[in-house]
Amino acid sequence: MTPTSSASVFVRNTQAGDVDQIIDLCRRVYTTSMPWTEVQLHSHLSIFPQGQFVAIDSADNKVVGMASSLVVLWDDYEVNDNWRDFTDSGMFTNHDPEGHTLYGAEVMVDPTRQGKGIGKKIYAARRELTRSMGLLRIRAGARLRGYGKFKQQMSPEDYVLKVIRRDIGDPTLSFQLKQGFRVLGVVRDYLHHDEESMGHAALIEWVNHQLAARKDTYGRDPKFGKPRKKEDI
Ligand SMILES: CC(C)(COP(=O)(O)OP(=O)(O)OC[C@H]1O[C@@H](n2cnc3c(N)ncnc32)[C@H](O)[C@@H]1OP(=O)(O)O)[C@@H](O)C(=O)NCCC(=O)NCCS
Structure with a gap:
């Protein structure tokens, strides 16, 4: 097993003792802005501990990935709502x-462990x-991290269609599509301070x-491809 393999990595629910390592991980992944504060991460744990995951390398017990989720009643939201609306400004106090x-x-x-199947384990x-x-x-907002490079050439919707057709690879959306997601629409002001995506995300x-x-799957915009079949992951 090479040091960068994911064979020794397993996923478990996050514990309060992981928070310092998650903060370090956030700094390594998001070099220009901090996505989560310690207060927010503890709030997630107290509100919905089952929805918080870390990927741990059993070789050294280090956190090499994380995911945070909450449960929402979709009718309470609009498709164009942004990250703040869906997470109650990052606190998850809207968990329902x-x-x-x-x-x-x-x-x-x-970043030193990406592309080795850890994201896939977290999604499983x-x-x-x-x-x-x-x-x-x-459901999630996949921020369109590669869009900034194409902003003069095409709209975010056309960019998403090209990613779906695999004409362009996007660091986030291409990964999410491989996890069995399909696109419902494009949200233009999902994360407005995000420079890479120019604020845009695919719902x-x-x-x-x-x-x-x-x-439950009726009325999806056919522009973004056929609905997934039952046998898909
Ligand atoms: C997105 C992210 C979580 C993916 O995790 P990862 O561990 O690198 O992904 P995996 O190695 O498990 O990849 C799973 C599959 O997605 C594919 N994939 C991953 N990144 C990809 C990319 N940039 N382009 C195309 N495909 C990609 C892999 O090839 C793999 O495909 P396979 O199942 O056919 O082998 C990771 O790159 C990341 O942390 N990015 C920065 C943070 C971020 O943007 N998060 C999303 C917030 S909306």
Whole structure:
């Protein structure tokens, strides 16, 4: 096993003792701005501990990835709502146990360990949580990290279509599509201070086909591709 392999990495629920390492991880992943504060991370743990995950390398017990989620009642939101609305300014105090949607607020992997399957393991844990809680879906805003380079050439919608067709690879959306998500739409002011995406994100969805009925996937914009089949991950 090479030192950068993910074979020794496992995913478990986050504990309060992981927070310092998560803060360090945030600094390594987001070099120009800090996505989460210690107060917010502790708030997530006290409100919805099952939805918080870390990827740990068992070789040295170091945190090499994390994901944070909450449950929302989708009818309380508009599709164009932004990250602040969906996370109550990062505190998750809008977590609603009556909801049917797991909202993925964050996923990140140590930059020195990306591309080795750790993000995939984290998403497997998220899907397992969704199934075990009897939720219908996961939704998230995939910030369009590669869009800034194409902003003079095309709209964010055209950029997303090219990523879906694999004409362009996007560091976040290409990964999410491989995890079984499909695009529902493009949100123009999702994370307005994010320079890479110019604030834009794709609203994405993974459907729990064990539970979802036809009505739960009806009316998706066909522009973004066919709805996923039951046998997809
Ligand atoms: C997005 C992120 C979590 C992916 O984690 P990762 O551990 O690098 O991803 P994995 O190695 O598990 O990749 C899983 C699959 O996605 C694909 N993938 C990952 N990054 C990709 C990219 N930039 N372009 C195309 N495909 C990509 C892999 O090839 C792999 O495909 P496979 O299943 O066919 O082998 C990680 O790159 C990251 O932390 N990015 C910075 C933070 C971020 O932007 N988070 C999203 C916030 S919205």
